[in-house]
Amino acid sequence: MSEMRLVVAGAAGRMGRVLIQVIHETPGATLAGAIEQADSIAIGQDAGLLAGCGQTGVEITGDALSAIAGADGILDFTSPEVSVELSVLAAQARIVHVIGTTGFTAAQLVGFEAAARHAVVVRSGNMSLGVNLLAALVEKVAGTLGSEYDIEIVEMHHRMKADAPSGTALLLGEAAAKGRGVSLDQHAARARDGRTGPRRAGDIGFASLRGGTVVGDHKVIFAGPGERIELSHAAEDRSIFARGAVQAALWGKSRKPGLYSMVDVLGLAD
Numbered sequence: 001m002s003e004m005r006l007v008v009a010g011a012a013g014r015m016g017r018v019l020i021q022v023i024h025e026t027p028g029a030t031l032a033g034a035i036e037q038a039d040s041i042a043i044g045q046d047a048g049l050l051a052g053c054g055q056t057g058v059e060i061t062g063d064a065l066s067a068i069a070g071a072d073g074i075l076d077f078t079s080p081e082v083s084v085e086l087s088v089l090a091a092q093a094r095i096v097h098v099i100g101t102t103g104f105t106a107a108q109l110v111g112f113e114a115a116a117r118h119a120v121v122v123r124s125g126n127m128s129l130g131v132n133l134l135a136a137l138v139e140k141v142a143g144t145l146g147s148e149y150d151i152e153i154v155e156m157h158h159r160m161k162a163d164a165p166s167g168t169a170l171l172l173g174e175a176a177a178k179g180r181g182v183s184l185d186q187h188a189a190r191a192r193d194g195r196t197g198p199r200r201a202g203d204i205g206f207a208s209l210r211g212g213t214v215v216g217d218h219k220v221i222f223a224g225p226g227e228r229i230e231l232s233h234a235a236e237d238r239s240i241f242a243r244g245a246v247q248a249a250l251w252g253k254s255r256k257p258g259l260y261s262m263v264d265v266l267g268l269a270d
């Protein structure tokens with residue numbers, strides 16, 4: 001079977017460079033394009049040299065349309081606005097769009113449903129196997145414990161992270177809400193400050209810490225009467241996300257158009 005031709009968007013970013021390395025190491029995948037914003041100093045550089053895996057002959061470009069031409073899929077870890085634009089191009093080209101970007105508004109998320117009528121879209125706030133397994137455990141524990149166990153989600157990331165709570169924290173919050181049979185939108189406590197009064201019964205709380213070079217730490221706490229259960233995940237290396245994203249693209253190549261998540265890719269659906 002022919003190799004899957006993949007384009008990396010945000011090629012000079014923290015995730016973009018790791019994605020290029022992982023594509024380089026993955027049988028069945030080949031780097032076909034690398035996109036950055038038009039005024040980036042990375043434009044014109046060889047994507048492989050920038051990522052530290054040797055010359056690839058693929059130059060980083062600001063022209064997304066030409067990069068996508070002839071490709072089978074795009075791996076997109078950029079910003080919400082850029083991912084929305086790329087979803088239109090990917091849908092027009094009928095190529096697999098793997099979206100790792102986080103921090104979307106509800107309206108932006110609805111837009112991906114329209115794109116998924118024409119192309120395979122795989123979106124997840126966390127592409128790692130470990131976090132998606134953790135989410136399954138959180139759903140189970142939340143469904144087992146009664147409402148006397150308060151659910152709090154704590155995350156810590158590097159100082160450059162642009163959004164909070166993290167996409168992973170929200171994914172874990174959705175899993176907890178699903179386990180409890182409630183809507184996260186109606187029960188999320190995303191920030192607390194000042195004279196808040198007692199905790200609202202049934203809330204799922206979020207706390208975000210930022211500092212240093214932390215790749216991504218998440219903890220889900222079930223605080224009950226006289227005991228606490230804590231489930232956690234620590235990302236030590238961004239390659240866990242990049243490997244998941246490349247796996248998602250390869251998986252998506254033979255699927256029908258639709259909106260999928262890593263739960264589908266990893267076969268974790270109930």
Ligand SMILES: NC(=O)C1=CN([C@@H]2O[C@H](COP(=O)(O)OP(=O)(O)OC[C@H]3O[C@@H](n4cnc5c(N)ncnc54)[C@H](OP(=O)(O)O)[C@@H]3O)[C@@H](O)[C@H]2O)C=CC1
Pocket residue numbers: 009010011012013014015016035036037038040077078079082099100101102103124125126127128167241
């Ligand atoms: N789902 C998951 O498993 C994971 C998700 N993420 C998410 O991925 C996203 C990116 O994270 P990270 O790599 O750390 O961030 P970076 O800021 O390091 O990378 C984003 C890159 O996208 C570039 N960019 C900006 N505009 C465009 C454009 N129009 N076309 C192409 N590229 C563009 C940026 O350039 P410039 O700097 O010049 O603006 C930057 O190089 C975040 O939303 C993060 O939360 C991260 C890790 C795992």
Ligand SMILES: O=C(O)C1=N[C@H](C(=O)O)C[C@H](O)C1
Pocket residue numbers: 102125126157161162165166167168169215216217235
């Ligand atoms: O911005 C990051 O770095 C990360 N973003 C994702 C998130 O928002 O959860 C995934 C991972 O935790 C790293």
